[in-house]
Amino acid sequence: MQERMRLLREESELRDFDLPGVAPSRQKRSRETTLALLRAGAGMLRTRSLAELSIEMLCAEVGATVGAFYSRFESKEAYFNALMALAARDGEQRLGEIRRPSADTSLDKLCHVMVSGIIAWMRNHEGVLRAALQHDDTRPDKWTPFKALAKATTMRATPLLLPAMGKGRKAAKTRAIAFGFQVVLGTLVNAILNDPGPLSLSSKEMETRLAGCLLLLLQAEISQSTPR
Numbered sequence: 001m002q003e004r005m006r007l008l009r010e011e012s013e014l015r016d017f018d019l020p021g022v023a024p025s026r027q028k029r030s031r032e033t034t035l036a037l038l039r040a041g042a043g044m045l046r047t048r049s050l051a052e053l054s055i056e057m058l059c060a061e062v063g064a065t066v067g068a069f070y071s072r073f074e075s076k077e078a079y080f081n082a083l084m085a086l087a088a089r090d091g092e093q094r095l096g097e098i099r100r101p102s103a104d105t106s107l108d109k110l111c112h113v114m115v116s117g118i119i120a121w122m123r124n125h126e127g128v129l130r131a132a133l134q135h136d137d138t139r140p141d142k143w144t145p146f147k148a149l150a151k152a153t154t155m156r157a158t159p160l161l162l163p164a165m166g167k168g169r170k171a172a173k174t175r176a177i178a179f180g181f182q183v184v185l186g187t188l189v190n191a192i193l194n195d196p197g198p199l200s201l202s203s204k205e206m207e208t209r210l211a212g213c214l215l216l217l218l219q220a221e222i223s224q225s226t227p228r
Contacts, residue, residue: 022082023072034072036062042083045127049134050080084132087125088145094121095149095156107164108215114157115184115211122188123201133193154181165222176221180214187213 022034040061044053055076059066073079094117101110122129132146158177165173187210191201199206 033064033068037064037069038083038086041079042128045131050131083128084145087128088149091121091149095152098156101160105164107218110161110164111215112211115214116207118153118184119188119207122192126192126201130192133189150185154178157181165218173221176218180217184210184214
């Protein structure tokens with residue numbers, strides 16, 4: 001199933017190059033070169049900053065010429081904007097794939113599914129996310145798509161989590177869910193940007209701990225509405 005979804009995403013990437021600053025192409029080979037440049041840059045940003053990523057280095061990585069790069073991207077800035085747009089698009093697609101769980105799905109299971117999905121997306125785009133965060137102070141508009149995606153994630157998760165939290169006090173529980181995701185996303189952003197430890201983004205324990213943290217926050221809210 002995961003392999004099928006990966007292939008579908010690749011097909012979507014080849015089709016959907018309606019990105020600002022990216023020259024459109026009808027030829028599959030040309031689109032494949034564009035995609036190769038984007039994938040190479042996303043991979044290289046895992047180990048270097050955006051400033052350290054040179055166009056020459058990027059083109060050498062995929063066997064393309066600098067001229068081929070500029071025939072596709074207006075500038076390095078446009079190239080990075082395309083990387084961010086693709087990462088945001090992937091996040092939106094993953095959100096759309098979330099299906100409403102069965103009525104008997106436990107809150108514990110739901111928290112794990114939500115957190116694991118967020119972490120999987122962040123791992124897939126770690127370098128691009130870090131570069132966007134590092135430029136947030138000087139170019140605050142560049143982080144906007146991911147802020148919008150974070151908000152959309154919370155909105156998508158809320159109606160899935162609320163039924164497992166029982167009836168009553170909907171507004172309070174909705175706010176608890178929003179805060180829970182603020183904690184989860186804030187922890188992950190700090191891990192991407194600073195990696196302070198003890199757990200890194202790549203750690204499996206990060207998923208377990210954060211899912212448990214979200215669960216405890218929601219259970220604390222539930223307990224306030226449970227008669228004693």
